[in-house]
Amino acid sequence: MCQLMGMSCNNRAATTFSFTGFSARGGRTSDHVDGWGIAFYDGYGCRVFQDDQPASDSPLAEYVRNHPIKSRVVVAHVRKATQGDVQAANCHPFQREWLGRTWVFAHNGDLGRFEAPLTCQDMPVGTTDSERAFCTLMSRVRQHFKNRHQPPEWSELAPVLADIVGDLARHGNLNMLLSDGHALYVHCSTHLHQVTRHHPFPKARLVDCDMSLDLGPLNAEGDVMTLLATEPLTIDEPWQTLRTGEFRVYVDGQEVWRHFNPQTQAFAAAERMAL
Amino acid sequence: MCQLMGMSCNNRAATTFSFTGFSARGGRTSDHVDGWGIAFYDGYGCRVFQDDQPASDSPLAEYVRNHPIKSRVVVAHVRKATQGDVQAANCHPFQREWLGRTWVFAHNGDLGRFEAPLTCQDMPVGTTDSERAFCTLMSRVRQHFKNRHQPPEWSELAPVLADIVGDLARHGNLNMLLSDGHALYVHCSTHLHQVTRHHPFPKARLVDCDMSLDLGPLNAEGDVMTLLATEPLTIDEPWQTLRTGEFRVYVDGQEVWRHFNPQTQAFAAAERMAL
Numbered sequence: 001m002c003q004l005m006g007m008s009c010n011n012r013a014a015t016t017f018s019f020t021g022f023s024a025r026g027g028r029t030s031d032h033v034d035g036w037g038i039a040f041y042d043g044y045g046c047r048v049f050q051d052d053q054p055a056s057d058s059p060l061a062e063y064v065r066n067h068p069i070k071s072r073v074v075v076a077h078v079r080k081a082t083q084g085d086v087q088a089a090n091c092h093p094f095q096r097e098w099l100g101r102t103w104v105f106a107h108n109g110d111l112g113r114f115e116a117p118l119t120c121q122d123m124p125v126g127t128t129d130s131e132r133a134f135c136t137l138m139s140r141v142r143q144h145f146k147n148r149h150q151p152p153e154w155s156e157l158a159p160v161l162a163d164i165v166g167d168l169a170r171h172g173n174l175n176m177l178l179s180d181g182h183a184l185y186v187h188c189s190t191h192l193h194q195v196t197r198h199h200p201f202p203k204a205r206l207v208d209c210d211m212s213l214d215l216g217p218l219n220a221e222g223d224v225m226t227l228l229a230t231e232p233l234t235i236d237e238p239w240q241t242l243r244t245g246e247f248r249v250y251v252d253g254q255e256v257w258r259h260f261n262p263q264t265q266a267f268a269a270a271e272r273m274a275l
Numbered sequence: 276m277c278q279l280m281g282m283s284c285n286n287r288a289a290t291t292f293s294f295t296g297f298s299a300r301g302g303r304t305s306d307h308v309d310g311w312g313i314a315f316y317d318g319y320g321c322r323v324f325q326d327d328q329p330a331s332d333s334p335l336a337e338y339v340r341n342h343p344i345k346s347r348v349v350v351a352h353v354r355k356a357t358q359g360d361v362q363a364a365n366c367h368p369f370q371r372e373w374l375g376r377t378w379v380f381a382h383n384g385d386l387g388r389f390e391a392p393l394t395c396q397d398m399p400v401g402t403t404d405s406e407r408a409f410c411t412l413m414s415r416v417r418q419h420f421k422n423r424h425q426p427p428e429w430s431e432l433a434p435v436l437a438d439i440v441g442d443l444a445r446h447g448n449l450n451m452l453l454s455d456g457h458a459l460y461v462h463c464s465t466h467l468h469q470v471t472r473h474h475p476f477p478k479a480r481l482v483d484c485d486m487s488l489d490l491g492p493l494n495a496e497g498d499v500m501t502l503l504a505t506e507p508l509t510i511d512e513p514w515q516t517l518r519t520g521e522f523r524v525y526v527d528g529q530e531v532w533r534h535f536n537p538q539t540q541a542f543a544a545a546e547r548m549a550l
Contacts, residue, residue: 042327044400045363050322063338088320097371100398118424121396123375125319149393 002092002108003032004192006177006228007074008184010252012042013225014068017213019076021206021233023065026055026078029208035091036061038076039104040069041181046102050091072252073184075177077106082129089126093177094134096122098142099151101180105134108230109173109189110269133168137178140164154183154249154256161185162247162259169245169264177228184250186228188242190266195239196226196254204234224253277367277383278307279467281452281503282349283459285527287317288500289343292488294351296481296508298340301330301353304483310366311336313351314379315344316456321377325366347527348459350452352381357404364401368452369409371397373417374426376455380409383505384448384464385544408443412453415439429458429524429531436460437522437534444520444539452503459525461503463517465541470514471501471528479509499528 005022027033036055039048055061077092084090093104107130122135173189201215232239245264249257280297302308311330314323330336352367359365368379382405397410448464476490507514520539524532
């Protein structure tokens with residue numbers, strides 16, 4: 001299993017505080033030592049930092065903790081390998097371009113021997129079930145909107161993605177974060193939490209480090225930010241637990257769409273559907 | 276105009292010395308201040324570092340200079356914007372996945388108002404002629420090999436790429452580096468140099484910095500490495516100048532294929548074909 005962190009905001013914001021707590025799970029407060037990655041969107045441009053070293057020791061993670069990169073959407077992952085060996089090609093988030101947008105995807109869970117159909121236009125570079133699921137998802141989206149020259153709006157995409165994600169989640173646990181730099185699409189099979197911050201901003205204390213931050217002076221009155229994480233990153237904030245089968249969409253820091261699939265189930269570690 | 280640096284090696288090698296000289300061109304010894312990027316292949320996994328700050332000042336470039344990342348193929352770029360504003364989406368190298376390989380592309384030159392055909396499957400995220408050329412190239416390659424499920428060998432790809440690159444170079448200057456992590460494909464319209472290093476390895480002195488390095492102790496007897504750069508990076512090494520219209524392929528540090536297109540021309544800065 002791995003851990004996820006995501007952020008959606010209506011203004012460009014740094015996530016150094018949150019990433020400090022999150023990256024501690026890559027070796028210090030948790031045993032997710034098989035690599036990590038973080039994607040920052042700057043407009044539709046996307047910069048991905050990845051390393052196959054534990055996030056708590058990695059000099060590149062140290063760089064990311066110490067150099068604020070302002071962004072409106074962030075997708076991050078610390079890896080504990082269940083499938084695929086420890087190598088750069090298996091580090092999340094994965095990325096693909098579709099209709100002039102860079103899509104990134106990070107996954108927590110285990111989809112067993114799930115294989116992408118041979119007809120997929122997107123093919124995995126590495127050897128993880130996660131990248132195979134992402135390739136399947138992107139290929140189905142391409143197919144659904146195959147005559148478009150412009151990317152569809154999130155409102156048109158959301159129900160299509162909810163269907164695809166529902167299908168993928170029949171193979172095993174699919175906790176995921178997906179973005180094109182504008183909307184952040186999330187799905188919960190077993191573990192995902194969210195908190196939305198707005199004025200008045202609290203003083204937040206990290207779960208994983210002895211560190212507090214008064215978020216008030218760092219934010220303007222109109223700022224709205226939603227953070228997502230496998231497990232809450234801070235103490236004293238009202239983190240919500242997503243339900244099994246919930247699919248949500250966030251734009252500019254706020255939830256804009258939600259779907260619940262009652263057929264989605266949470267799989268025990270070794271139990272998966274043979275489909 | 277921009278500057279390019281590429282490396283192909285038969286063993287994983289660090290390029291910190293070369294990148295130290297090269298990145299000085301991003302603001303200190305040359306005015307390529309509009310961003311930079313470098314792609315390192317680890318097997319078929321590809322890590323890209325990019326920044327829209329000048330390479331000579333960028334803390335991330337400092338990180339890359341100080342933390343050796345061993346790789347068999349490297350593609351790097353410092354940017355002086357001629358088209359497209361200064362933003363992350365316009366930083367080279369660009370990347371796309373095709374048949375389970377990550378392809379990266381970096382370009383020096385100016386292709387004018389060149390537009391990718393609307394039928395392209397790959398679409399640009401940013402606003403540069405370079406990314407439009409890369410999208411066209413990848414879409415033509417996809418089309419040529421459209422029924423494949425496995426990537427073709429370099430020997431099958433090389434003549435196809437040479438044709439496509441010859442077509443693109445009719446629109447303006449196309450000095451480029453392209454790789455899938457195995458082969459490094461290069462084309463020269465105006466400026467590209469190469470040097471191949473093997474035993475006995477020389478002591479090399481950088482052109483752009485007061486820095487020398489004895490390459491002998493860093494390399495084993497069987498190591499072979501080819502470096503490519505817009506302008507030679509070192510003094511005292513036998514850099515070769517590529518001709519206008521030359522397309523070469525390097526695998527494991529050695530040239531394996533070459534094509535010369537006598538119709539390719541070098542364009543003056545403001546002169547381009549209206550095609």
